[in-house]
Amino acid sequence: MTRSGDQYLEGLRDGRQVFIDGELVGDITRHPAFKGAVRSVAALYDTVDDKANRDQLTFASPATGEPVSLAHLIPRSPADLTRRRIALKVMAEQTFGLMGRGPEHVAGFLAGFAGHSHVFAAGGEHFARNVEAFHAKARDEDLYMTYTILPPQIDRSKPAHQQADPHLYAGVVAERDGGIVVRGAQMLGTGTAISDYVYLSNIAPLQPGDEAYALAAMVPVGAPGVKIYARRSYAAASSSLFDYPVSARFDETDSLLVYDDVFVPWEHVFAYRNLDVVKRQWFATAGHLLGNNQAQIRFWTKLEFLIGLAHRVAEMNGSVNLPPVKGALGEMAAQVATVTGLVLAQEQHATVDEHGVAWPGRAECFANMALQPDLYAKLLVMIRDLCGGGLIQLPSSANDFANPAIAADVNRFVQSPGYPATERVKLLKLVWDMVGSEFASRHHQYEMFYAGAPFVVKMRMYDAYDFGAGRRLVDTMLDSYDLSGLRDTALPPAGDALDPVRG
Ligand SMILES: Cc1cc2nc3c(=O)[nH]c(=O)nc-3n(C[C@H](O)[C@H](O)[C@H](O)COP(=O)(O)OP(=O)(O)OC[C@H]3O[C@@H](n4cnc5c(N)ncnc54)[C@H](O)[C@@H]3O)c2cc1C
Structure with a gap:
C-alpha cells in the first residue's frame, strides 16, 4: 500500500554509501546536500498516502486490494491514461515540476515492462516472472526507483567491450549461487542517492561482444558495493531558503554510480547477457512511452510555474499591459500550450494492443521530447529578457534585511507598487533560482539531455512519425x-x- 513520508525516510537509513565533498555521508536524511530533496519526496509520499487524496491518486492493488499509487498503474485503456495523468499532474505540482526522477518516473517504465513481460521472456520465462513480481512489489511497497541506463562518457567511439579496461562500463563479472556479480560504472543516477532501488541497464545501443553488459536488474541502493558519487550540491551551497528557494528544496542530485562487485540475486534480474532483450525493453514495451509521458506531465507543470513567474514579474514591474510584453507573454503561453496539448493528445491518440496495454500516442510523445530542448532554452531567455537587471539588482543575501542600516535602503529602493522590498526580493530571487542559478543551469542541461541527446530524440521522432x-x-x-x-x-x-x- 502507499507509504508515509516517515516510512520512506526510514527506508533511506540503510547504510548506503553516498559520497560528497570528499566524505562518506552518514545519514542522508540529515545531510545539507540531501535533506531538502528528501523532505520534498517525503511530502510527496504523504500526499499520496493521505486518505483525502485516495480517489484521485491511488487505485486498488490487484494483489492486496489496498490503495497503491497510480504511478504504478499498467494502463489498459485511454481512460486509464487520463486517470493516471490527472494523478501524475497533482504529484508533479507537489514539486513544481522540479524533480525529474521522483518516485513516479521509473515507476512508469516498470509498469510498461510488466505489461509486456513477454519481451523479457525471450531470455527465459523466469525473467518475465521477475519483472512482474518486481512490479507488484514496487507497487505494493510503494518503492522509489531511479535508473542508470547509460555508461559513463569515457570513449564513445568504442563499444563497451573494447574500452581500455573491460570493467569501466557496468557489466557482469561472475555468477554466484543465487545471482550475479556486477562491476563497473554507469551515469548519471539522478535521485539515486535518495531512492530505494536503482535500475541498471543500457538504453544506448550495445554491439555483439557486449554481452556482459547486456543486463537489466533492480539493485537496492544500499546493497554492498554500490557507491554513489554525487555531484556538487546546490542545496548545500545555498546561503538560505529565502535566497535559493528551489535549490534548497528540490536539488534531487545526480551521481556517478560505481557497482563495485555488487551481488544481484536472480529474482531482481530482468535480462542477462541478452543484447536483444536489453534493446527491445525500451520500445517493444510501453515502458519508455509511459515513463516519458510522465516526464512531460512534469515538464508541463514546470513550464506553467515558469510562465506564472514571468507574468507575476511583469505585473510587479508595471509592464504587463505594454503590448510588447503582452506579446512576449503570449508567445511563452503558446509554448506552454503546445506542450500541454501534446500531452493531452497522447491520450487522444492512445492505442490498446493485443496484450491489453494502452500506449500513449507515440508521435505526440516524441514531438514534445524533440521540441523540449529548444523550447526550454528559449523560455529561459524570454524570462531573463522580461526581468532585465532586476534579477541582479538584489541584496547579497537575506542577511541584508537583518541589518537595519542596510535594510532601510533596500526597503526604500528595491520595491514596487504593492510589493514591499521583502516581497519583490523574494519573487526575483525565486526567478533567479529558476533561470540563472547553478540549479537553474543544471535544469537547462537536464531538459536538454534527460531523454537522450537532442539528435537522438529527433531521430526517434523521425521513426515515430508517419510521413x-x-x-x-x-x-x-x-x-x-x-x-x-x-x-x-x-x-x-x-x-x-x-x-x-x-x-
Ligand atoms: C542533468 C542530467 C541528468 C541525467 N540523469 C540521468 C539518469 O537519471 N539516468 C541515466 O541513465 N542518465 C541520466 N542522464 C544521462 C543522459 O541520459 C545522457 O546525458 C544522454 O543520454 C546523452 O548521453 P551523453 O551525455 O553521453 O551524451 P553524448 O551521447 O556524448 O552526446 C553529447 C553530444 O555529442 C554529440 N554527439 C554524440 N554522438 C554523436 C553522433 N553519433 N552524431 C552526432 N553527434 C553526436 C551531440 O552533439 C550530442 O548532443 C542525465 C543527464 C543529465 C544532463
Missing part, C-alpha cells in the same frame, strides 16, 4: 499537372488532410 499522409499529398499534387497543364485528377481523400499524425 505517409504528407507523401500522399505530394504525390497527389505532382500527379495533378504536367508540362501540358492541369490533369483531371481527384482531390486527396479528406481523411489524409484531417489526421496528419495518423495518416
Whole structure:
C-alpha cells in the first residue's frame, strides 16, 4: 500500500554509501546536500498516502486490494491514461515540476515492462516472472526507483567491450549461487542517492561482444558495493531558503554510480547477457512511452510555474499591459500550450494492443521530447529578457534585511507598487533560482539531455512519425499537372488532410 513520508525516510537509513565533498555521508536524511530533496519526496509520499487524496491518486492493488499509487498503474485503456495523468499532474505540482526522477518516473517504465513481460521472456520465462513480481512489489511497497541506463562518457567511439579496461562500463563479472556479480560504472543516477532501488541497464545501443553488459536488474541502493558519487550540491551551497528557494528544496542530485562487485540475486534480474532483450525493453514495451509521458506531465507543470513567474514579474514591474510584453507573454503561453496539448493528445491518440496495454500516442510523445530542448532554452531567455537587471539588482543575501542600516535602503529602493522590498526580493530571487542559478543551469542541461541527446530524440521522432499522409499529398499534387497543364485528377481523400499524425 502507499507509504508515509516517515516510512520512506526510514527506508533511506540503510547504510548506503553516498559520497560528497570528499566524505562518506552518514545519514542522508540529515545531510545539507540531501535533506531538502528528501523532505520534498517525503511530502510527496504523504500526499499520496493521505486518505483525502485516495480517489484521485491511488487505485486498488490487484494483489492486496489496498490503495497503491497510480504511478504504478499498467494502463489498459485511454481512460486509464487520463486517470493516471490527472494523478501524475497533482504529484508533479507537489514539486513544481522540479524533480525529474521522483518516485513516479521509473515507476512508469516498470509498469510498461510488466505489461509486456513477454519481451523479457525471450531470455527465459523466469525473467518475465521477475519483472512482474518486481512490479507488484514496487507497487505494493510503494518503492522509489531511479535508473542508470547509460555508461559513463569515457570513449564513445568504442563499444563497451573494447574500452581500455573491460570493467569501466557496468557489466557482469561472475555468477554466484543465487545471482550475479556486477562491476563497473554507469551515469548519471539522478535521485539515486535518495531512492530505494536503482535500475541498471543500457538504453544506448550495445554491439555483439557486449554481452556482459547486456543486463537489466533492480539493485537496492544500499546493497554492498554500490557507491554513489554525487555531484556538487546546490542545496548545500545555498546561503538560505529565502535566497535559493528551489535549490534548497528540490536539488534531487545526480551521481556517478560505481557497482563495485555488487551481488544481484536472480529474482531482481530482468535480462542477462541478452543484447536483444536489453534493446527491445525500451520500445517493444510501453515502458519508455509511459515513463516519458510522465516526464512531460512534469515538464508541463514546470513550464506553467515558469510562465506564472514571468507574468507575476511583469505585473510587479508595471509592464504587463505594454503590448510588447503582452506579446512576449503570449508567445511563452503558446509554448506552454503546445506542450500541454501534446500531452493531452497522447491520450487522444492512445492505442490498446493485443496484450491489453494502452500506449500513449507515440508521435505526440516524441514531438514534445524533440521540441523540449529548444523550447526550454528559449523560455529561459524570454524570462531573463522580461526581468532585465532586476534579477541582479538584489541584496547579497537575506542577511541584508537583518541589518537595519542596510535594510532601510533596500526597503526604500528595491520595491514596487504593492510589493514591499521583502516581497519583490523574494519573487526575483525565486526567478533567479529558476533561470540563472547553478540549479537553474543544471535544469537547462537536464531538459536538454534527460531523454537522450537532442539528435537522438529527433531521430526517434523521425521513426515515430508517419510521413505517409504528407507523401500522399505530394504525390497527389505532382500527379495533378504536367508540362501540358492541369490533369483531371481527384482531390486527396479528406481523411489524409484531417489526421496528419495518423495518416
Ligand atoms: C542533468 C542530467 C541528468 C541525467 N540523469 C540521468 C539518469 O537519471 N539516468 C541515466 O541513465 N542518465 C541520466 N542522464 C544521462 C543522459 O541520459 C545522457 O546525458 C544522454 O543520454 C546523452 O548521453 P551523453 O551525455 O553521453 O551524451 P553524448 O551521447 O556524448 O552526446 C553529447 C553530444 O555529442 C554529440 N554527439 C554524440 N554522438 C554523436 C553522433 N553519433 N552524431 C552526432 N553527434 C553526436 C551531440 O552533439 C550530442 O548532443 C542525465 C543527464 C543529465 C544532463
